[in-house]
Amino acid sequence: xxxxxxxxxxxxxxxxxGWMNEGRDVAIATVVETWGSAPRPVGSHLxxxxxxxxxxxxxxxxxxxxxxxxxVDIIGTGKPRMLEFGVADETAWQVGLSCGGRIRVYVERxx
Amino acid sequence: MDPLSLKKINAERKARRAAMLVTDLSDGRDRxxxxxxxxxxxxxxxxxxxxxxxRSGTVEADGRPFFLNxxxxxxxxxxxxxxxxxxxxxPMARIxxxxxxxxxxxxxxxTPERFPxxxxxxxxxxxxxxxxxxDAYTAVAAVTHDPKIxxxxxxxxxxxxxxxxGALGSRKTHAKRVERLMGMGTSEAAIxxxxxxxxxxxxxxxxxxxxxxxxxxxxxxxxxxxxxQEAEGHAA
Numbered sequence: 001x002x003x004x005x006x007x008x009x010x011x012x013x014x015x016x017x018g019w020m021n022e023g024r025d026v027a028i029a030t031v032v033e034t035w036g037s038a039p040r041p042v043g044s045h046l047x048x049x050x051x052x053x054x055x056x057x058x059x060x061x062x063x064x065x066x067x068x069x070x071x072v073d074i075i076g077t078g079k080p081r082m083l084e085f086g087v088a089d090e091t092a093w094q095v096g097l098s099c100g101g102r103i104r105v106y107v108e109r110x111x
Numbered sequence: 112m113d114p115l116s117l118k119k120i121n122a123e124r125k126a127r128r129a130a131m132l133v134t135d136l137s138d139g140r141d142r143x144x145x146x147x148x149x150x151x152x153x154x155x156x157x158x159x160x161x162x163x164x165x166r167s168g169t170v171e172a173d174g175r176p177f178f179l180n181x182x183x184x185x186x187x188x189x190x191x192x193x194x195x196x197x198x199x200x201x202p203m204a205r206i207x208x209x210x211x212x213x214x215x216x217x218x219x220x221x222t223p224e225r226f227p228x229x230x231x232x233x234x235x236x237x238x239x240x241x242x243x244x245x246d247a248y249t250a251v252a253a254v255t256h257d258p259k260i261x262x263x264x265x266x267x268x269x270x271x272x273x274x275x276x277g278a279l280g281s282r283k284t285h286a287k288r289v290e291r292l293m294g295m296g297t298s299e300a301a302i303x304x305x306x307x308x309x310x311x312x313x314x315x316x317x318x319x320x321x322x323x324x325x326x327x328x329x330x331x332x333x334x335x336x337x338x339x340q341e342a343e344g345h346a347a
Contacts (some may be wrong), residue, residue, distance in 0.1 A: 016117060017117055028112050028117075032178045042168055051256075
């Protein structure tokens with residue numbers, strides 16, 4: 001029996017499969033580690049297509065823009081990358097987490 | 112991610128089965144492991160632990176970094192009986208993060224007025240379960256007091272290895288129930304899994320207090336899921 005709580009319109013992994021079936025290139029970003037207060041738990045996904053469309057989240061909206069930009073690049077090269085985000089002023093990244101936590105996000109191409 | 116892994120993990124999730132995506136972070140290769148699949152070495156121990164806790168995370172196993180992403184089906188609570196206790200249990204269960212459904216063939220009890228916003232099935236468990244069978248991530252609480260309604264659901268819950276099976280009734284009522292279930296071919300070991308009298312012993316008296324006791328017992332069962340089986344496995 002199918003699980004009524006899996007929402008096809010909001011579930012990132014179901015959306016990624018749908019995009020794949022439409023022939024779109026897809027990247028999947030996953031929160032693999034968190035330190036301190038982090039907005040989304042380990043295992044959370046953001047899925048991105050080559051045009052920069054995305055679904056899901058890896059933070060409360062703080063770093064999604066940077067992840068999407070990286071993901072579009074990764075779709076091109078096919079090489080997975082580990083991204084790390086901390087508070088804005090302590091990191092080389094342009095963006096950071098205002099909550100003061102730190103997260104590691106693994107970004108890979110689907111296929 | 113391997114497209115096949117994505118399809119597999121989504122299929123497992125849709126079927127309400129526990130599964131895990133295991134990614135080797137050193138080379139990006141991944142595979143789907145289902146609960147109960149044999150995985151060798153340190154990784155196997157980490158996989159078993161992650162299934163039990165339901166917690167995803169990175170582990171160092173056999174000299175390589177792995178990310179284990181655990182997908183457990185959301186726990187579901189099916190209450191047999193649209194009674195006073197259920198009216199308190201429904202909102203509480205929802206706040207605690209459990210999906211709740213109520214089954215009761217007595218249409219005077221199972222009304223939307225008494226259970227606003229709760230999925231209600233005013234039909235016999237025999238009929239409802241054909242469409243929506245129990246599984247290992249379902250908790251079943253039978254609270255009608257009526258063997259004609261409760262017994263079939265209890266047997267189905269034990270057969271489906273629901274993580275929690277509880278039944279309302281005094282010790283005397285339960286002794287009679289045990290006899291009936293044995294008559295239906297249920298084993299003694301399975302029957303011993305029924306929580307009865309239902310609910311943690313907190314001295315609950317009112318229907319709402321009994322609902323608290325039942326929910327607390329369900330949470331205990333869910334969070335210790337797999338621990339007892341594992342202990343028994345080691346002893347055997």
